[in-house]
Each structure stands twice: as structure tokens, then as C-alpha cells.
Amino acid sequence: MSATVEITNDIALIRMDDGKANAINFDMVAALNAALDTAEAEAKAIVLTGREGRFSGGFDLNAFASLGPDGVYKLLDAGAELLLRIYGGPLPVVAACTGHAIAMGVFILHACDTRIGTAGDYKIGANEAITGMNLPIFAMELARDRLNPSHLTRAMIQGFIYNPQGAVEAGYLDMLAPADEVEAKALAIAGQLAQLPAPAYAWNKKAIRKATLDRIKASLGAHHKL
Template sequence: MTVLETLRHDDIHELRLSRPPVNALNPELVSTLRKAVIAAPGQGARGIVLSGHAGMFSAGLDVPTLLQLDRAAMGEFWTEFVGLCEALGRSPIPVVAAITGHSPAGGAVLALFCDYRIMARGAFRIGLNEVQVGLVVPEVIQAAMRRLIGAHRAERLMVAGAMVDAEEAYRIGLVDELIDTELVVGRAVSWLQDLLKKPAQAMSETRRIARADLHAEFDRVAEIKSDAFAERWFCDEAQIVLKDMVAKLKAKRG
């Protein structure tokens, strides 16, 4: 079963997360998506839409699966996840996040590194809630958050592990537009179509300069060490909170 669908809207490629029920980010999905983002320009894409399904963009990391990994495998996963963020952040073609529903933690992270974010209007929430599950928000992700909403507001939200609803996300600039759920992907495609009507070289070079600060964050590789993330993942505090969360989810479902 595929974990990622590719739909073509002429020269705009939609990469649709397809791992029900919540598009949780496991090693297979992260690796597949990273490769798809990197490959898209060579396959004729001039723009990318990253989407989920109605009501859910991505619930973030697949914690139950990742809790089964040893330190080495967790380190490899983290390297791949940062690689996915880098692929989005450095993409030579513009990427729009079509946030079709809830987007906590890792789902919000993916959106941060896109060029533009269009979110479904309604009772959906988005944010970096890592602190609530015993994890630290790494610097490269913090920098992307600060870039969108400013240092003070980003600090307050990240330190509290806070989630915000769609209206608040729009008000503070965490997302760029709100629209009805069924229209999110279509609007993402039309936004890209409008952008791609601009003189190509001028638009691309201006975009490259404007995103140079984001690129620079990935040049500081010493701050994105996989072993540091693995150490934090396996510390007692994180393991207790994460396992408790998984237990509560299983009890709720069962």
C-alpha cells in the first residue's frame, strides 16, 4: 500500500500524504516524501502542493512505531526527517502546504518549511506541541517558526507546547490563508499557478534570496545532530510521557 500519492495538475505536482487514519510520519512515509520532493523538479514539476485528507493534514510523528526503534535507528530516522525539512526548505520550486485539517507537531513542522500555507477553516488546530510530550523543539525548527510569527510569539507558543486554532493561526501569520476544507487543495494549485505566471528567472532568483536565511539554518549542521535528538528521545522524562500518551490513545480507541 502506498503511503504517498502523486497527483498532477499540469506542471504542479500534488504530493498527498496517504497513510490513514492520521498520516502519522513513520520512517517509510518520511523517506518517500523526501525523495518525492527532491525528484519533482526533474519530473517536470514547476510547483508542489503538499496535502493530506479532509480533516487531517498530519498528526505528526508516528510515536507508537518510533518507540520500537533502538538508538541507532532513531538517529537514522531523525536524520531523514531533517532531510525532509531541508528538501522542502531548499526546494528550487515553490511548495504550498495545503493544510486540510489538524496539523500538530511534525505536521506543523512540514508546513513551516513550505513557501505558503493554506489551512482549512473550522475547528482544526496547528502548532508545535513537542514540549507537552517531553521533547525539545530543535533550533532549525524554532528558527523556521520565528521566521513566520516573530521571536517573542514563537517563544511563548513553543515553550508552552501550545496549539492554536485555524483562526488564530491566520491572525498571527502561522498560516497565510483560510478556506473551506474541500477548497484547500484547489486554492493551493491556483496560488501556484498565479505565481508561476511571473517572469520565471526574476521570480526564482528573488525567491532564492528571500529564503537564504532558511537555507543558512541547514548549513549549521552541527546543531542538528541525530545523536542529540536520540538522546533526548530516550531520556526518562520523554519516554514516560510518550509511553503514557500511547497508552491513553490505545485505551481511547479500544
């Protein structure tokens, strides 16, 4: 299984671990959605994490190469719908970024409410400009919402890749913790957020983010159509 869920004290710990880069493909999306189903039914908050040294390397480029244009758009749709579910979902979601987060990996960070990163020699950023890819609308909309505006050009248009401290300054992350403490820190924050009144948290989260959510929903099937 490329993603698993474990619930303790009302906190769902969802872990991405495909043994490699935690690439986002149909299998990973399905596993994450199944984990979110369990979390939303049984927990009060979520921690989303990766494997040691790797949060996610982004979309599975091998899948992109083999799927053909229609398949690529279907995978982009699946990824966008996953982001919508996290960003607009009812539960608090805390990311424990365990290492490298590239491309779709950072868009998942954007979708989480609070992001704790692992201090160390890790790369975090959107590399589409480097690899010659057009940014999908969901990436642009989440970046506008979450990145420090002074970093938007550098991060998204120029494809700058940050270290964890720089990622905090840019807005990819909210704070850092040592590698052996990042998961515990995320669980502690999730525990605090789980104490907030759930109906108000869910309503406020969806209401504040409604414009962004609506623009991403409207882009499904046409991710590069401005």
C-alpha cells in the same frame, strides 16, 4: 503508498494519506522524497496536502517506541533532511493544510513557502512541551524563521495549540479557506508562483534561508545539542 504525486498543468500535487494520522515515519519520508523527485523533474511548483481532516499528526510515536535511541536519531535525521529539502528546494511549495497539524506536522508547514489552512475545528501546534519532549534544533530554527515573534514563547516553549484562525495570527498558516476550497486555492497560488522566473526564485529562496538551512544541517545527528 503513504504519499502520492499527480502532475497537472506543471503543478505537482503531493498528497499524504496513510489512512490514519499521516504520521512521519521512514515509509512516509521515503514516499515524500520519491514524490519530490518526480515534482522537481517534471513540475514548476508543488502543492503539499494531506487527507480530509488531517494534514499530519507528526512523527510516528509507535516507531519512536520501537526503534531504540539510534533508530530515533536516524528518523529525526530523515525528517530534518526532508524539511531541508522542502525549505531550501528550488520549486515554490504551497501547503494545503487539510485539518489537524501537530508537532512535525507544523514543522512541515513551516518548510512550505505559502500555507493555506482549512477553516474548522482543527488543532495546529507544536505539542512537545505538553508531551515532555525536547525540541529538536530544526524545529526551533524553523519556528524562529516563520512564527510571529510575539507567539514564539507561547507556541514553542509553552506548547499552546491553536485553532486555524489563531494559527494564522501565530504564523503557522498564511490564510484560510473553506474545507471544500483549500486545495483549489493552493493550486491557484501554486499556478501563480510557477509563472515567476524559476532560477531567481530558487536562488533567492536558498540565499534568504541560508543561515537557517546551515544551522539545521549542522544539527544532523545531534538534534538537541545547543
